[in-house]
Amino acid sequence: MTYDKSQQIFETAQTLMPGGVNSPARAFGSVGGTPLIIDRGEGPYIFDVDGNRLIDYIQSWGPMILGHKHPNVMKAVQDALEKGFSFGAPTEGENELATLIIDAVESVEKVRLVNSGTEATMSAIRLARGYTQRDVIVKFAGNYHGHVDSLLVAAGSSAATLAVPNSPGVTAGTSQDTLILTYNDSEGVKQAFTEHGDRIAGVIFEPVVGNMGCVIPSSEFLQTLRECTTASGALLIFDEVMTGFRVAYGGAQSLWNITPDLTTLGKIVGGGMPIGAYGGRADIMNHVLPAGQVFQAGTLSGNPIACAAGSATLRELRDNSPYDKLDTLAETLASGLASAAQSAGQTCCVQRVGSMMTLFFNPGPVNCWEDASASDTEKFGQYFWGLIRKGIYMPCSQYEALFVSAAHTEDDIQNTISAAESVLANI
Ligand code: KE4
Numbered sequence: 420m421t422y423d424k425s426q427q428i429f430e431t432a433q434t435l436m437p438g439g440v441n442s443p444a445r446a447f448g449s450v451g452g453t454p455l456i457i458d459r460g461e462g463p464y465i466f467d468v469d470g471n472r473l474i475d476y477i478q479s480w481g482p483m484i485l486g487h488k489h490p491n492v493m494k495a496v497q498d499a500l501e502k503g504f505s506f507g508a509p510t511e512g513e514n515e516l517a518t519l520i521i522d523a524v525e526s527v528e529k530v531r532l533v534n535s536g537t538e539a540t541m542s543a544i545r546l547a548r549g550y551t552q553r554d555v556i557v558k559f560a561g562n563y564h565g566h567v568d569s570l571l572v573a574a575g576s577s578a579a580t581l582a583v584p585n586s587p588g589v590t591a592g593t594s595q596d597t598l599i600l601t602y603n604d605s606e607g608v609k610q611a612f613t614e615h616g617d618r619i620a621g622v623i624f625e626p627v628v629g630n631m632g633c634v635i636p637s638s639e640f641l642q643t644l645r646e647c648t649t650a651s652g653a654l655l656i657f658d659e660v661m662t663g664f665r666v667a668y669g670g671a672q673s674l675w676n677i678t679p680d681l682t683t684l685g686k687i688v689g690g691g692m693p694i695g696a697y698g699g700r701a702d703i704m705n706h707v708l709p710a711g712q713v714f715q716a717g718t719l720s721g722n723p724i725a726c727a728a729g730s731a732t733l734r735e736l737r738d739n740s741p742y743d744k745l746d747t748l749a750e751t752l753a754s755g756l757a758s759a760a761q762s763a764g765q766t767c768c769v770q771r772v773g774s775m776m777t778l779f780f781n782p783g784p785v786n787c788w789e790d791a792s793a794s795d796t797e798k799f800g801q802y803f804w805g806l807i808r809k810g811i812y813m814p815c816s817q818y819e820a821l822f823v824s825a826a827h828t829e830d831d832i833q834n835t836i837s838a839a840e841s842v843l844a845n846i
Pocket residue numbers: 442443444445480535536537538540563564565566576577625629630658659660661685686695819
């Protein structure tokens with residue numbers, strides 16, 4: 420495998436864009452080396468500009484649950500393109516996507532479509548503050564909710580990967596109303612509500628964490644969040660940008676049987692096109708302008724091409740549910756990676772929910788950021804590049820989740836396990 424063209428193109432990119440990328444998560448910051456420049460995708464594969472084919476476990480960081488270029492999604496987008504790109508006016512396609520989301524996510528009675536997960540979470544916390552007339556938002560160390568100023572404190576994903584969990588440029592005034600707690604620490608949540616309950620507008624968290632690696636909430640933690648928010652009048656916000664339609668058609672909330680007040684979505688709901696969404700109880704959502712007074716707007720919100728991609732993706736997931744297949748393939752991969760690590764004498768643990776998982780270079784269990792940040796990221800980098808050289812494209816950070824798609828085959832999974840056995844035995 421050569422990467423000459425990627426090198427050349429990335430060198431030029433670095434003269435044009437900060438760090439040569441339009442999002443730091445793809446900069447290979449913690450694994451080193453030059454990012455592969457991707458030319459195209461096909462099913463479970465991506466092809467870089469040097470013609471290398473890789474089995475893709477990033478899948479655009481989650482959206483491509485059906486794999487790349489699913490024929491039904493391609494057709495829906497091509498049909499939509501024939502009508503034009505964007506009108507800045509209501510279109511019927513927005514009704515279709517909104518209906519699919521409301522029908523799928525039980526707690527969502529009304530939804531607003533936006534352009535990214537960040538816009539969704541930014542809007543949801545503004546709505547929580549506007550609805551409750553309170554200021555404080557609770558978040559958890561290692562959780563990432565996009566680059567919203569007030570949530571860029573103790574953030575996960577590329578903020579953690581590149582060691583800027585508290586970004587410069589976020590003022591003390593902005594972050595003073597953000598309370599950081601420890602994930603899975605029920606006592607800490609109760610304590611915070613005892614001390615600040617009447618000031619807390621909302622709690623936002625990842626109901627399965629992907630952004631410090633895959634971390635699973637305890638049922639006690641989930642119950643405590645619901646009980647404390649209900650008792651204090653604060654809103655419980657499930658950030659399902661990653662888990663929505665990923666871990667189940669109804670999202671993580673359908674697995675955990677917890678009803679949030681607001682839910683944020685992104686990634687899969689756009690089928691790979693730029694879409695985010697926030698929704699929840701109608702009595703709360705009706706506070707959003709123009710129904711209510713909480714401002715939020717967007718030139719391309721509900722874009723017809725993006726809605727076509729999102730609706731085609733959700734229809735496919737609804738009508739040809741891949742979730743049993745995803746679970747079987749993902750379980751095979753998870754146990755294969757775990758036994759490969761064990762046979763190689765590596766200190767690892769694998770944590771999985773549905774088709775998202777993480778191999779931690781860590782004895783485990785990993786229940787919070789303090790646990791995750793003790794992982795051996797040096798070893799992870801060697802593992803990552805060893806797999807790249809064998810045609811396997813894993814997330815380029817210990818603090819991310821990998822994703823299995825409905826396009827992956829048993830052979831892809833077995834090839835990945837064999838590659839991991841060889842790599843883990845030699846790092
Ligand atoms: P976007 O603004 O990147 O569409 O969504 C932000 C976001 C919000 N909430 C959760 C739970 C998320 O995982 C994300 C974005 N996830 C990262 C990957 N872990 C996006 C990758 C990137 O930043 O390039």
